[in-house]
Amino acid sequence: MATEEKPTSTETASNETTITQILDVVARAAPEIRAGLPGRRIYAEQNNPSGETPMEADIYADEMLCERLGDLDGVGEYASEERQEVIDTGSGLSVCVDPLDGSSNLKPNNTLGTILAVYDAPLPAAGSDMVAAAYVLYGATTTMITAYDDTVTEYVVQDDGEYEAVREDVTLPEDPSVYGFGGRVPEWIDPFTEYVREVESDPSMKLRYGGSMIGDVNQVLTYGGIFAYPTLTDHPEGKLRVQFEGYPVGYILETAGGRSSDGEQSLMDVEKDGLHSRTPVYVGNEELIERLEAALDD
Numbered sequence: 001m002a003t004e005e006k007p008t009s010t011e012t013a014s015n016e017t018t019i020t021q022i023l024d025v026v027a028r029a030a031p032e033i034r035a036g037l038p039g040r041r042i043y044a045e046q047n048n049p050s051g052e053t054p055m056e057a058d059i060y061a062d063e064m065l066c067e068r069l070g071d072l073d074g075v076g077e078y079a080s081e082e083r084q085e086v087i088d089t090g091s092g093l094s095v096c097v098d099p100l101d102g103s104s105n106l107k108p109n110n111t112l113g114t115i116l117a118v119y120d121a122p123l124p125a126a127g128s129d130m131v132a133a134a135y136v137l138y139g140a141t142t143t144m145i146t147a148y149d150d151t152v153t154e155y156v157v158q159d160d161g162e163y164e165a166v167r168e169d170v171t172l173p174e175d176p177s178v179y180g181f182g183g184r185v186p187e188w189i190d191p192f193t194e195y196v197r198e199v200e201s202d203p204s205m206k207l208r209y210g211g212s213m214i215g216d217v218n219q220v221l222t223y224g225g226i227f228a229y230p231t232l233t234d235h236p237e238g239k240l241r242v243q244f245e246g247y248p249v250g251y252i253l254e255t256a257g258g259r260s261s262d263g264e265q266s267l268m269d270v271e272k273d274g275l276h277s278r279t280p281v282y283v284g285n286e287e288l289i290e291r292l293e294a295a296l297d298d
C-alpha cells in the first residue's frame with residue numbers, strides 16, 4: 001500500500017498563509033465587484049464552457065479575481081466557470097471561482113454571490129483535496145461566509161473592503177424551517193416530487209427560493225432547512241458544477257454541521273471528472289438529506 005506523503009510543517013504554514021491571503025483578496029474584491037455591476041447587466045458576446053451566455057458582470061468579476069488571486073505567490077492554478085481552461089499561475093494551491101452565482105438575478109436586481117473553492121491539488125481536484133471554501137453574498141448587506149480549519153465564520157464586508165467577523169462557529173439551526181428547490185417542476189423525477197410534497201406539507205416549513213444558489217443556501221445556513229438543484233428528467237446531472245458550486249457548498253454546509261448529497265452520497269465524494277462537469281446538489285439539515293436519499297433510493 002502506498003503511503004501518502006505528509007506535508008512538511010513549512011508547507012502547512014505556507015498553505016495557511018496563502019488561504020488567509022486568498023480569503024482576504026475575495027473579501028476586498030467584493031465591494032468592487034458589487035460597484036461594477038451597474039452598467040454590466042447585459043449579455044456578453046461569447047458563451048461560457050457550460051454553453052450559457054454570461055453577463056458582462058460575470059466576465060468583469062472573473063477577470064478581477066483571476067488577476068488578483070493569480071498574483072498571490074502561493075496560488076498555482078486558477079479556474080472559473082467562465083473559462084474553458086485552467087490558468088497556470090505558478091506553484092501552490094488551486095483556486096476555483098464562480099465569479100457571479102445567480103447571474104440571471106442581475107436584471108431583476110436580486111441576490112447574487114461569488115463562490116470560492118481552494119484545493120491542495122491540480123485541477124480538476126477531488127472533494128477530499130479541498131482545504132477551504134467561501135462565498136460572498138451580495139444582499140442588502142455584503143457578507144462573506146468562510147469554511148476553513150473546521151469552522152464556519154460569517155463576516156460583514158464594508159464598502160471600503162474592510163471586513164469583520166460577526167458570527168463565529170456558525171452551525172445549522174437544529175429545527176429547520178425553509179426549503180428551496182430549483183429546476184422546472186415538470187422535469188423533477190417522481191420520487192423527488194413526492195419528497196417535496198412531504199416537505200411542503202410540514203407546517204414548520206416554508207418556501208424560500210430566489211434563483212441564486214448562494215442566496216438560497218444562505219437561507220438554509222441561517223434558518224435551517226434544505227436547498228436542492230436536483231437531477232432532472234432531461235439532465236440527470238442537474239445544472240450546478242462540481243468544482244465551482246457542488247464541492248464548495250457541500251464543504252461549507254458539512255463544516256457547519258449539515259449534510260450534502262448528490263442523491264446517494266456526500267457531495268464531497270462525488271467523483272472528480274472534467275473541470276466543468278455537473279452534479280445534482282442537495283444540502284441542508286442531516287435529517288432532511290437522509291430522508292431525501294431514502295426517497296430517491298426507493
Ligand SMILES: O=P(O)(O)OC[C@H]1O[C@](O)(COP(=O)(O)O)[C@@H](O)[C@@H]1O
Nearest residue numbers: 098100101102103182183211212213
Ligand atoms: O434559473 P435556473 O435555471 O433555475 O437556475 C438557477 C440556478 O442556476 C444558478 O444561477 C447557476 O449559477 P450561475 O449563475 O453561476 O450560472 C444557481 O445560482 C441557481 O441555483
Ligand SMILES: [Mg+2]
Nearest residue numbers: 098101102245
Ligand atoms: Mg453559480
Ligand SMILES: [Mg+2]
Nearest residue numbers: 098099100101
Ligand atoms: Mg456564475
